[in-house]
Each structure stands twice: as structure tokens, then as C-alpha cells.
Amino acid sequence: MLAIWPIQKMVFLELQRFNAETLGLKQDVKPILGSTTRFKDVKGADEAKAELEEIVHNLRDPKERLVPFFSCSGSAFDEMYVGVGARRIRDLFSTAKKLSPCVIFIDEIDAVGGKRSHNRLTPFLNMTLNQLLVELDGFNQNEGIIVIGATYFPESLDKALVRPGRFDQYVNVPNPDVEGRRQILESHMSKIVKGNDVDIMIIARGTPGFSGADLANLVNVAALRAAMNDANVVNMDDFEFAKDKILMGNERKSAIISEENRRITAFHEAGHALVAIHTVGALPVHKATIVPRGSTLGMVIQLPDKDLTSRSRKQMLASLDVSMGGRVAEELIFGASEVTLL
Incomplete structure (x- = not known):
């Protein structure tokens, strides 16, 4: 089994879409399936993307170009009733083994993989994690299943989950540098009509520490301002306004200053x-x-x-x-x- 998790969340896979009804999953444990985002769409994280591309390339069936992709949230396993998480874990991995080679992606894995409590009065709180540990140990080298977990809090994960043989490869996805921010902005701006005065590099230089989501929000705020002003294009002033709004808040136009x-x-x-x-x-x-x-x-x-x-x-x-x-x-x-x- 290959297992990795990026420190920051990342949409990256070039995988096939499947109909949930055809997977034999029970109604209350259906994972979210498929993604229209491809590796080529990911900008500003070249090193992390290269590692993941290599792993997924080795997973692909020689007879098929794409493989199934199961995506779910860690909190979804126990979101309805306490104690059903272990069953949902079993159902998910059972279906994945039938459709291998495939990828299982668990977002916010700290919700299910956090450090176990020693409180004997609530042993059911550890059942979901225990079942996940059992499933991860049950893989053979040739089963062709990759399990990926994403979390912002790797230090909160149980030690048994991160030992060798389970989640033993780590891919750090940091905030993009200035060139990465330029690429991300360029990707998001391709979906809008921007003015001739827009200098993407100036915007990239002015947004140190911004994540990909922050940059997407910046482009969205700028586009909304242009729409509110009935403009035909999103110009540089709109982007400057959006950046200032995100960094410092709205203008206090109503403030009474002598x-x-x-x-x-x-x-x-x-x-x-x-x-x-x-x-x-x-x-x-x-x-x-x-x-x-x-x-x-x-x-x-x-x-x-x-x-x-x-x-x-x-x-x-x-x-x-x-x-x-x-x-x-x-x-x-x-x-x-x-x-x-x-």
C-alpha cells in the first residue's frame, strides 16, 4: 500500500468519474466521487504535484488511462450517529478493493484520525479510528489502492496512524511563492475579461502569504466590484481594491474625520x-x-x-x-x- 497526505489540502487528480449507485455503497456512506480538476490545472505547487503524479502514474491500470477516485470528509463517518463510523469505513474499503486500482482521499483526516482517548466510559469514540487502522493494515502490495489524507494539523494525528506501513509518505503543500502566485492568478483570470492595464506580477508581488484559495477569492472580489460598477472588464483598480479589502477590510467611507x-x-x-x-x-x-x-x-x-x-x-x-x-x-x-x- 502507498499512503501519503499533504499538509495543506490540494485538488489534483486526473481520475475517472463514477456513478455512486453502481458502486454498491450503502445510501448513508456514499463517498463523493470523481473530479474534473486535472494535474495540469494545479499551479504554484510543482514539487508536491510531481510527487503525486509519480504515485498516481504507477497506480494506473495499463489497460485503462484513468482509475476510480473516492473522496470523502473525515467528519462524514460519524456525522449522523456515534458508532456508525466503523461500519462506513468497512463499506468504503470493501468497495475500493473491488474496484482496485483506485484512490481513496479522506479530507480533514484529523476528524477521524485524531489521538485516541483513554477514557473507558466512551470507548466508541475510538472505534472508527481502530477500524481505519485495521483496514490500512489489510492491504497487500499488489492491491493497487492509494490512501491519501489531508490535514492542517498533522501533529494531532494518532501515532499508530502515521507509523511505517500506514501513512508513511508526506507531501508538504506550502503557500505558493511569487511565481506560483502569478501562475495561480493567471489561471483564475483566464475565466474573466481583464483590462489591458492589469499587471499580474504586481498583484502576485503584493500578496505574499496568500494561499490558492485566497487568490481565487481576490479574483472573485475584483470581478464582483467590476460587475457592481457595470464595467465590461476587470481592471487593475478592481484588483487593488480587492487586495486591500482582503488585507485591511472595507473602506470606512462613512467615518467622520476632521x-x-x-x-x-x-x-x-x-x-x-x-x-x-x-x-x-x-x-x-x-x-x-x-x-x-x-x-x-x-x-x-x-x-x-x-x-x-x-x-x-x-x-x-x-x-x-x-x-x-x-x-x-x-x-x-x-x-x-x-x-x-x-
Whole structure:
């Protein structure tokens, strides 16, 4: 048996769709079957995709191009009645063995594979996991079944589940780097009409730490804004709006701010921007705004040319200088006694 699980969830398989009624599954334990997503559709996770492609390639029947794909959630096994999980596990694996070679994908496997409790008053809580362990031990090398589990909390899994012979291969799917984000954005933007002013690389640079789902949401928010404005295309301003909304929240257009506070905010943000522009080692300034968002009255946004995997002493000192630039600007314009605390 081959068994792996990615640390972060991933849709990746190029597998055949099947009708649930033809699988002989009981009505209350039907897994979700099939996927229209292919390996070629996955962007920004090349190393993880390569590992999975190799495993699935070795699984495929020489006479067939595709194999069955069972997909279900870990929480689905006990979602109706406590104690039925073990039976559902048996039914799932029994059907999979009849249709091997195949893939079983259990999403959020920590819901069924979490560390077992030693509370003797509730032994039924461990029955589902115990049955899963038995099924995983029951595979022969030639049965052609791959079991894949996905979780955000690998540390919560029971030790018996992750020992050699069960889930013994690990595929880490990290958040994409800047090039990966560009590829993901390009894939999602292919489904909309974007304006000529859209620079995908600028958007990718401005979204460090975004997952694939975050980037999909960004494109969706931008498209919704364009639709609300009756625009024919989604332009760069829509994407900037979407990014700012996700990172900082909606604009507080109804906020009542005095002219004095607006003036202070303008000089404060200008101080940040000027120090960033004239300090060696500081990140390039992308945008400065005094439009209130969330808990901020304004901000200066700096974008790196590429993802930062490490920072030098010069860069860290430059970051400190930029952080103090707003306070220094207030002191120079309004005096030391008028410097704001927020």
C-alpha cells in the first residue's frame, strides 16, 4: 500500500468519474466521487504535484488511462450517529478493493484520525479510528489502492496512524511563492475579461502569504466590484481594491474625520513614504493612502521585487527607519507636543 497526505489540502487528480449507485455503497456512506480538476490545472505547487503524479502514474491500470477516485470528509463517518463510523469505513474499503486500482482521499483526516482517548466510559469514540487502522493494515502490495489524507494539523494525528506501513509518505503543500502566485492568478483570470492595464506580477508581488484559495477569492472580489460598477472588464483598480479589502477590510467611507486629523494622517503617511524612498535597503513604495480601513486611518504599502526568505541587518534597520518616519514627520511639522500616539 502507498499512503501519503499533504499538509495543506490540494485538488489534483486526473481520475475517472463514477456513478455512486453502481458502486454498491450503502445510501448513508456514499463517498463523493470523481473530479474534473486535472494535474495540469494545479499551479504554484510543482514539487508536491510531481510527487503525486509519480504515485498516481504507477497506480494506473495499463489497460485503462484513468482509475476510480473516492473522496470523502473525515467528519462524514460519524456525522449522523456515534458508532456508525466503523461500519462506513468497512463499506468504503470493501468497495475500493473491488474496484482496485483506485484512490481513496479522506479530507480533514484529523476528524477521524485524531489521538485516541483513554477514557473507558466512551470507548466508541475510538472505534472508527481502530477500524481505519485495521483496514490500512489489510492491504497487500499488489492491491493497487492509494490512501491519501489531508490535514492542517498533522501533529494531532494518532501515532499508530502515521507509523511505517500506514501513512508513511508526506507531501508538504506550502503557500505558493511569487511565481506560483502569478501562475495561480493567471489561471483564475483566464475565466474573466481583464483590462489591458492589469499587471499580474504586481498583484502576485503584493500578496505574499496568500494561499490558492485566497487568490481565487481576490479574483472573485475584483470581478464582483467590476460587475457592481457595470464595467465590461476587470481592471487593475478592481484588483487593488480587492487586495486591500482582503488585507485591511472595507473602506470606512462613512467615518467622520476632521480636517485636522486628515492633515496629520497625510503628513504621517508621507513621512513613511519619504523615508522608504530615500533609505537604502527599504522595500519599494507601491501605494500610500489616507483612506481609513479597518483600524487604520491610512497606510503606506511596500512591495518586494521577490519573496523575502531572509533579511539582512541593513534591511531590518531600513524597516525600523520607515516605521519611525511617520512620527518624525509629525514632530517636524506640528512639534513634539503634538505627535499622535496611534
